[in-house]
Amino acid sequence: MSRRRFDREREAANDDAIGGPFALQDDASFGPLQDARNGGRLEIARDGSWFCNGRPVSQPELVSFLGGMLDRDPRGSYSLDLPSGEVPVLVQDAPFVGEELFIAGCCGPDQALSIRTNLDEITTIDADHPVRVVFDPDGSAADPGGSTRCYVTVRAGLEARLLPHVFDALSTRGVEHRSDNGSVCFGVWSCESFFPLGCLDDRGALVAPGVEDGLAGDSPSSAGADRPADTPPDGPAAS
Known part of the structure; x- marks a missing residue:
């Protein structure tokens, strides 16, 4: 043709x-x-x-x-x-909303995490569909999800913002990991890729890198990458 x-x-x-x-x-x-x-x-x-x-x-x-x-x-x-x-x-924010989390496979690198969007699209988190976390130090009251927002790439340039309960469920799959440069981050495995979500403070709350040491600046920061990591624990999916 x-x-x-x-x-x-x-x-x-x-x-x-x-x-x-x-x-x-x-x-x-x-x-x-x-x-x-x-x-x-x-x-x-x-x-x-x-x-x-x-x-x-x-x-x-x-x-x-x-x-x-x-x-x-x-x-x-x-x-x-x-x-x-x-x-x-x-x-206004992201074109799609992540409403549900699915977990498949064993813990660790072989685990596959997927989200269902408000348009009933299923996207599996992997190297081509990464996780991005944005921290707002002001904790804007206009954000129903609080001061931390999590996004997953659905397709090139288009993201879904995870609803708070979905982000919470995603966080339960997280582990701490020390990268090659010696820094320690907290994140999740999916499809043999590791995606940093941030750091844990003394109370175990997820915070922007540097906040746990009192070193964070005034501008928002984001975390999202593809690195090897430890094995996360089992946890229920969100619905």
Whole structure:
């Protein structure tokens, strides 16, 4: 098949997807997608809810479709990659939310940790889908998860923020590990990769690197890498 024919067939399939399952709904249901194609303002709230021109997009199938078309450029801007062109999307935090944790396999490097997002996507944490932890020293009250936020890459440039109970369950799989440079961190194994979550203070609470020694600065920091580590204990999955 020639490249030109392939592109034509792909565009036709996308047009069918846009005009097909949603064209059968009434105008109110079809409105958000139609507005997006005509330059409407799209936004994803902190809880993963979609809005178009300030109105909620309530159809799960449509939200899943839009989420599947979402893209992020190297500058960090989000947009829908539609056949008619790119449509900007404002994302308040992360475009997806991690609602459930799954644990498979034995403890240690062979363990596989996966999350289910609000769009029912299953993502397994590995070298291509790392964990990132952000610490806010101010403990912003606007953050329902407290002062520590955890993200997992769902696909290139797009992350899911873990709900607090999911992050708590992830933390129960953690172990302390001394890296090659001598520093000690706390993190989790998944698919033969180790992902630092931070450090433990005297009370056993997870804190930003340096806080346990009183050396943290005023700016937020993040942790996320791919290193070997010790074996974590068994623990229940979150649901």
